[in-house]
Amino acid sequence: MLQAIPRASVRIVGLLQLALLAGLLASVPVARAASIAKANNVAEGRSAFHANCAPCHGLSARGGARGPDLTAGNWAHGGSDTQISHTITHGVAGTEMPANAFDDAEVRAIIAYLRSLSPPANPLVGGDPIRGQQMFVGSAGCVNCHMVDGHGGHLGPDLSRVGTARAVPYLIDSIREPDKELTGGAPDPNNHYGLPLPYDTVTVTTTAGERLVGVARNEDTFSIQLLAVDQSLHCLLKSETREVIHERRSLMPAYPVSALGTPQLLDLVAYLVSLGRDRAVAVGQSR
Numbered sequence: 001m002l003q004a005i006p007r008a009s010v011r012i013v014g015l016l017q018l019a020l021l022a023g024l025l026a027s028v029p030v031a032r033a034a035s036i037a038k039a040n041n042v043a044e045g046r047s048a049f050h051a052n053c054a055p056c057h058g059l060s061a062r063g064g065a066r067g068p069d070l071t072a073g074n075w076a077h078g079g080s081d082t083q084i085s086h087t088i089t090h091g092v093a094g095t096e097m098p099a100n101a102f103d104d105a106e107v108r109a110i111i112a113y114l115r116s117l118s119p120p121a122n123p124l125v126g127g128d129p130i131r132g133q134q135m136f137v138g139s140a141g142c143v144n145c146h147m148v149d150g151h152g153g154h155l156g157p158d159l160s161r162v163g164t165a166r167a168v169p170y171l172i173d174s175i176r177e178p179d180k181e182l183t184g185g186a187p188d189p190n191n192h193y194g195l196p197l198p199y200d201t202v203t204v205t206t207t208a209g210e211r212l213v214g215v216a217r218n219e220d221t222f223s224i225q226l227l228a229v230d231q232s233l234h235c236l237l238k239s240e241t242r243e244v245i246h247e248r249r250s251l252m253p254a255y256p257v258s259a260l261g262t263p264q265l266l267d268l269v270a271y272l273v274s275l276g277r278d279r280a281v282a283v284g285q286s287r
């Protein structure tokens with residue numbers, strides 16, 4: 001009898017230990033399985049992203065000349081899973097962001113991948129968009145060539161949405177070194193199947209010896225519409241020209257530090273980053 005008690009309690013302790021051990025054994029693989037599933041999901045999202053999105057958003061989703069940074073956390077079209085999923089599935093009407101036909105699991109994997117990326121090390125903040133806007137329409141002369149919300153010149157691309165469409169480092173390069181990466185060509189409205197028109201400087205010499213410099217608005221084998229630097233439009237037959245040279249450089253002057261100090265540059269960039277955002281929010285709210 002006396003021996004039975006300790007034996008029973010040993011057995012109880014043994015059972016408890018077994019139960020504890022079983023619990024541990026069970027919970028370890030569950031946790032590990034969950035993290036493996038998560039890692040697989042991120043890996044799956046990464047490869048879907050590389051195949052479908054990287055041409056515009058970059059291999060590490062930092063954006064560039066054709067699409068915005070998707071790691072910065074300042075979502076123009078909403079940052080909840082539902083909102084990002086909506087953007088991915090439906091695209092953004094009127095922009096280069098296309099609609100996609102992924103299934104739910106693929107969209108979730110892409111979002112998991114985006115959420116796994118850390119934000120850029122130095123988010124460029126501190127510029128004053130109001131001062132930037134004053135420079136844009138004033139001393140910096142940007143408005144002479146660029147349209148924003150229906151006001152401005154036509155020599156450069158319309159910048160009304162540039163803040164939601166491009167990454168900040170690209171905006172800075174566009175101002176400091178415009179030749180580095182020319183704005184992607186606009187599709188030729190008269191030739192839907194042709195290559196996009198490059199946004200570069202074009203020099204035309206007419207048979208009469210007149211030299212015109214500007215950007216091509218339309219061009220085909222037989223004719224060219226040239227918007228000259230004085231913003232006059234010239235419609236010329238190629239038979240009336242001696243040569244048409246695409247110079248593969250920007251018509252935009254570079255703004256080095258000597259012309260535009262860093263604080264001024266940051267003000268301008270802050271203004272550019274704000275362009276498109278109000279509208280994106282308004283569209284989001286009306287949905």
Ligand code: HEC
Nearest residue numbers: 052053056066067075076077078087092095096097164165
């Ligand atoms: C042809 C270029 C292009 C491709 C391909 C592309 N995007 Fe985009 N994406 C854009 C542009 C441009 C915008 C900005 C639209 C605007 O101006 O609001 C954008 C916006 C977005 C946004 C909204 C960002 C915000 O601030 O709210 C998300 C999310 C996004 N893209 C994800 C993706 C994913 C995921 C893929 C691949 C499945 C993809 N995109 C493929 C060009 C592209």
Ligand code: HEC
Nearest residue numbers: 140141142145155156157174178181182183199250251252
């Ligand atoms: C003489 C005309 C001219 C002036 C002045 C000018 N630009 Fe440009 N800009 C252009 C042209 C042409 C392009 C397209 C070719 C290229 O990529 O540089 C361009 C491209 C850009 C782009 C890239 C747009 C995109 O979607 O890829 C940005 C940003 C820009 N300009 C900002 C500015 C700012 C800010 C100023 C004032 C500090 C300015 N520009 C002054 C003609 C001009």
